[in-house]
Each structure stands twice: as C-alpha cells, then as structure tokens.
Amino acid sequence: MLKFIDALEYHRSGRKGKIEVITTKPCATSRDLSLAYSPGVAQPCLAIEKEPDMAYEYTTKGNLVAVVSNGTAVLGLGDIGPLAAKPVMEGKGVLFKSFADIDVFDIELNTKDPDELIRTVQLLEPTFGGINLEDIKGPECFYIEEALQKTMNIPVFHDDQHGTAIIVAAGMVNALEVVEKKIDEIKIVFNGAGAAGIACANLLISMGVNKKKLILCDSKGVIYKGRTVGMNPYKERLAAQTDARTLDDAMKGADIFFGVSVKGALTADMLRVMAKDPIVFAMANPDPEITPNEAKKVRDDVIIGTGRSDYNNQVNNVLCFPFLFRGALDTHASAINDEMKLAAVHALAQLAKEDVPDSVGRAYGNSEIKFGREYLLPKPFDPRVLLRMAPAVAQAAMDSGVARRPILDMEKYTEHLEALQGRSKEIMRTMINKAKAAPKRVVFPEGEEDKILRSVQVLLDERIAIPILIGEEKVIREKANALNIELRGTEIINPRKSEKLNAYSEVLFAKRQRKGMTRYDARRRLQEDGNYFGAIMLEQGDADALLSGINAHYPDVTLPAIEVVGKKDGLSKVHGLYMMVFKKEVVFCADTTVTIEPTAEELAETAILAAEQAQRFDITPRVAMLSFSNFGSAQHPLTQKVKKATELVKERAPELTVDGEIQANVALDPEIVKSQYPFSNLKGDANVFIFPDLQSGNITYKMLAKLGNAVAVGPILMGMKKPIHVLQRADDVSDIVNMAAVAVNDAQMNELEEYPLNTH
Ligand SMILES: NC(=O)C1=CN([C@@H]2O[C@H](COP(=O)(O)OP(=O)(O)OC[C@H]3O[C@@H](n4cnc5c(N)ncnc54)[C@H](OP(=O)(O)O)[C@@H]3O)[C@@H](O)[C@H]2O)C=CC1
C-alpha cells in the first residue's frame, strides 16, 4: 500500500515538483543563439504575423495544452484552492506527456469568479493548441466551458466532465456485456451531480440509457422534480419523477451505482439492496465511495471499479484525456465534439476485449489480464490505447468537419504514434512493413504453446507472415479456442500423421547416415522432435523460415538447424546478434550467443554479417572492433587478434565503415576520436559492436538491457543457409512477432539471392 511519506518524498526529491521545461533546439554556439533568438527569431515572427496558422509550424502551439484550474473541486478533496491544486495539475501534465507526448503548462488561477476565469483563459489562446479545464466545480464549470467553447478557436475540454463520461460509458458498455443486461432497461443511480455526475448522465442518455430509470443524488439527497433546495438548471434537466428522497431509497433494485461524490458515500446496506450482478463504479479520488474489499464482502456478484490505479478496473479519466487530445491536436481540431467523444468510447470499449500484450501484464505485476469482471477497460500503460484512441478521434474530427488539418494516411499516422512511444516501435515497424510487403511461411515447431498461438493471431491479423504450426491438431485447436484465437486457414502439421514423413525421413537419413543415424532413428527423430521436422521442412522448401525455442534449450533448436539446414556456403560458422534499442538510438552487438573464443577470421565474419543485418533495418553500419586497447596502445595476443580481424574486414568489405581495435568508450565519443585518433574512419559514432569473445558480448548486451533499459531484439542467428531464429523462454508475444518479421525479411533476402534481379 502506498505510504503518505513516499508521496511527499516523490514530489520533493531532486528538482522540486514534477515538471521542467526543456529546449528542443541546440543553444551551444553563437550561431544557435542568433537563430533561437535575435536576429533569427524575427523570421518566424513575421511569417506568423502574415499567416497565423504558421504558429503551428514555427512554435510549440500545436503540441501545447493548458491545464487550467481554480482549485474549487480538486479530486474529492473539494475546494482547496488553486495553489494546493498545483500538484494535481502538474500530475495531469505528467500524464499528458508520458502517455501522448503532449506538453503542458499548468495554470492555476486565483479566482472563483467564472467571468474572470473565462476572460483569463480567452487571453491565453495564442499560446496553446488546446485547453484542458480541470477540477473546477459544478455548476460554474458548465457555464465556463460553454462560454469558452463558444468564443475560442481551439479545443476546450473539461476533463472532469467529458473525460470521466467517456471512461464511464466505455466501462459501462463492457460491464453490461459481461452481466448480459440491456442499456435501455437498467436502473442507474449517480451519487454526485457536479461536473462529473451531470456530464456522465448526459452522455449515457445520449447512448441509450432510459432517462426515466436514472436517479441523481447530491449532498442533499435525490434530485427529484419539484425540489427547490441546492438546485441549478443542469440538475433540473435531470431531475427524476420519483418518490425516493435519499440515496438509500434510490438504491433499491439499482443495476448500477456511479459514485462521483465523496469517500465512503456508499454503505454496505445500500449495496445489499441492489439488483443481481450489481455494477459499482466508485470513482471519488483519492478514496472511493466504497472499496472493492468492502463491496465484495457484502456482494460476491458485484462488479466494481474505482478511480485508483492500485485496484483492478481503474475508472479514471487518465485513460482518456492524453489520447483524446492527441487526436484533436494532430488534426488541428477547432473543438472536441460529441462525435469525437463517442469515437473514444467505442475505441476503448473494443480494445478491452482484445488480447492484452504481455508487457502490460508485466507492468501490472505479471497478472494475467483478460476481458471480464476484473478487466473492463484497457490499462493506461497499454501502448495500444494511444494507437487506437487518437486515430479514432482524429477520424471523427475529420468526419464531423472540425478538423482543420486532415490526416491523409491513417496507417502512416498510427506509425507516427508508435514512433512517439519509442525507437523500438519505430524500428520494428520498418521491419514489419518490409515483411508485410511479401509475407513468407514461418514454421513454428512449438505450435502447441500459448504464446506461439497468441503471436500467430498477430501475424495473421497484421499479415506479417504465413504461419505453419507443428503439433497435435486437436490440442492446438482446443488451445486456440480457449484463447479466443482464430487460426483461419493456418496449416497445422502433426509429424506422426504427415504424408511427408517417409520422404523427410529419407532426407534426414541421407544427411546423417554417416554420423551414426539409422533410417529408424531418422523417422523417430522426426516424429518426436518438431525442431527436426521443421528444419527438414525448411530444407525441402516447404517453409521459408523457422522460429523455435520458447520451451527449449538453445542447442535443441540450433543443433537440428545446423545438422539439417547448415550454414551458408563459404562461412566458417553461424553467428549470434542482438539489436539493442534505446529510447533514441539503436546499436547492434555480436557475437552474443554462439562462439566462445572466436579466431580473427571468425571475428571478421561476424562483423561483416552484423553490418549486413544493420542495413536490413535501414541503418547505416559503423562497425567498432572492440578490445581493451586503442589502435595498438596495448600489445597483447588478444588485442592483436582484434587488430588482425579489423584488417580482414577492411580487405573483404572495403566499402564498410569499420575500425579497431578500439575501446568501447572511444568508439562512442566523437571528441576523443577527433582529438586523439583523427585518422580513424569511425568518428565516435559506432553502432555495430563486435566483441572479442562471447563472454564480453553476452555480458554487455545483458547489462545494456538491464541498466540501459534497452529493448533487446534477438538473438538473430546470422549465416544460416535458411532463416532460423531461436526464441527465448522469457520472450513475450511482441518479441515473437518481431522475430517473425526478422525471419520473413531474411527469407525475402534469400529469395533475392537465389533469384537475383535480371539486370541485362
Ligand atoms: N475517477 C475519475 O476519473 C474522476 C473522479 N472524480 C471524482 O468525483 C468527485 C466529484 O468531482 P466533480 O464532479 O469534479 O466535483 P463537483 O464539485 O463538481 O461535484 C461534486 C458533487 O458531489 C456532491 N457531493 C458532495 N458531497 C456529497 C455527499 N456526501 N453525498 C452525495 N453527494 C455529495 C456535490 O453535491 P452538491 O451539488 O449538493 O454540492 C456535487 O454534486 C470527486 O471525488 C472526484 O475525485 C471526478 C472526475 C473524474
């Protein structure tokens, strides 16, 4: 459980607060200075004066949102004032940035006068691409938002109203599906009729909830027709024709309770009188109207969500505003309208029903996450939320006529969003797009494994590869059914029943008869070991690539591969490579998995193959032959071996940028190279690192992954006659999909080598 002291320490430690401003252009030289500021800055100023839309080109406006609050309804803490609200507003900035790469200035305004607030926000229009109103209490918030929307030419969105409503609607749609109830038949009770309550009720009615079956309560009890105390026009419009006067009365037979009020407002007795399979979204922050533990003690059929991230079913507007604004900003939308809100609702509701990436499960303590009572909405850390909601919102903005800059290619836009999430997504997208251009047959000897089946679903959906599964057909089909995976026309091969078993046995026997294998052995090996069967399929041209190892040791895969398929002609060995993807850059490390003590010849071979591999990822290789010496500074047989290897690479691949022997820090430091080794053709910008032996290679890539937070893609086996890659036991679905894309690319290259383009 979170400790209060931790929260204070988190905010106080290091640079105070949670936000800083960083510059996006260099300011290191006097030239930079004259570009960033006077005289250069005058040029964009004049361009914008002439054409105001140019502000989106030359300034941060298009990616900058104001989070504006006067502190009158801060979470469920109430009217704590604008200064005390600042941590929440900075927090919203953190979420905008982390989830959607949107920059935020938090603006806390010291006024309770709605007109003063309106005027102030209006004056901010030149600075921002959008306005996110936050924690401004009802009913003033309605008047403020309406006035701003009418008068401003950028989107104005009150998060507590519409962000909350979007999440509530998506969660409710899915919860109703789970309990098999109909939207127009359910009885709903809201506790809280302020910003969140009123907006949620209005959205749900627009989606089909029967207004007559909806009761709102506030601090004075039920909002009924004819009530005069504590009313306002927004409550009046939703006042119920009912005899119920208290929340207790209202709760009788209710199917759903939505809490947007205060801590502890829902009691055990109230929950007891709800209908079967009651749905409770207790959203008051930081403490809900009732906790999941309290609720489940009373009703074991309850479906419960809260605003907090430390329980299942977080129903919180964090799942909306960053992603919704992304779509609005990217289309330069003049407003956020109902069509965009509904698009967000449907995108979220749909996503919750899809298979959840393993990385999301890991971010939530390795829990298995599956659509149902405990998982009604996607998790905010799910990278797919951005990829689904922003394009859906952007499309709705375009369709409804508020987009001022249409997105012409939605697929490219989604790729751009992926790139925002980090270099690994971007680089793997390159590989995946190449694979999709000409998908190849990838055989999976471990066809009965859940992770393989889940990966197959992605490969089929994205048309990256044509999978072939080896295993018992019945088992595979049952597992696929249980996982809700459509195998479509995927070929399933049970080696024991394969009509090719005899022919394949003969091939294997012919290959291994002088290595102690009998005809009987060959047949049995193929029947029992999918890795042999898959390797023969590859060798015989019945598959184009093989991926295996999720439930095997490394040699279980590599041995059949080497015995049956073998290495490429002219090579001394096969070699292992990892691509290490950092937030901003990518490097390749080899040999990380195969040869323990390579010779100079073998090192040279590794370097040339690794450089080729980098090129396949559209990266120009700059190869560093690593050692503990720089260009002869330490004379030792080990450094001399690397020197010799470097000479061999230069001889065999003269076009390649390569140098050594060199120390790792020098290979990465332009200043040292410039001042001390100006003769080197590496300029401190190496991106392919060839390690002198397996110990150093293997240790380094693992440390980079752990300490440097790099995503490791691999091991990519280089030098096989046909593409075979070894999966790791810890690989998740995205790793397997990535490796399949790599394998398809290899297969495409092999095809080109076999059938070179006729250049005559
Ligand atoms: N999980 C999420 O994503 C979100 C959660 N919330 C939560 O919802 C709550 C309300 O926020 P917001 O709508 O912005 O605030 P407002 O100040 O606009 O509205 C508060 C509402 O709660 C009512 N209320 C206060 N005390 C009680 C009580 N004891 N019993 C019943 N009703 C009561 C008020 O009644 P009256 O009208 O009589 O004053 C008012 O209608 C907060 O706890 C906030 O944290 C809000 C937005 C998003």
Ligand SMILES: CC(=O)C(=O)O
């Ligand atoms: C989540 C949120 O915005 C609130 O509780 O006010």
Ligand SMILES: [Mg+2]
């Ligand atoms: Mg809020």
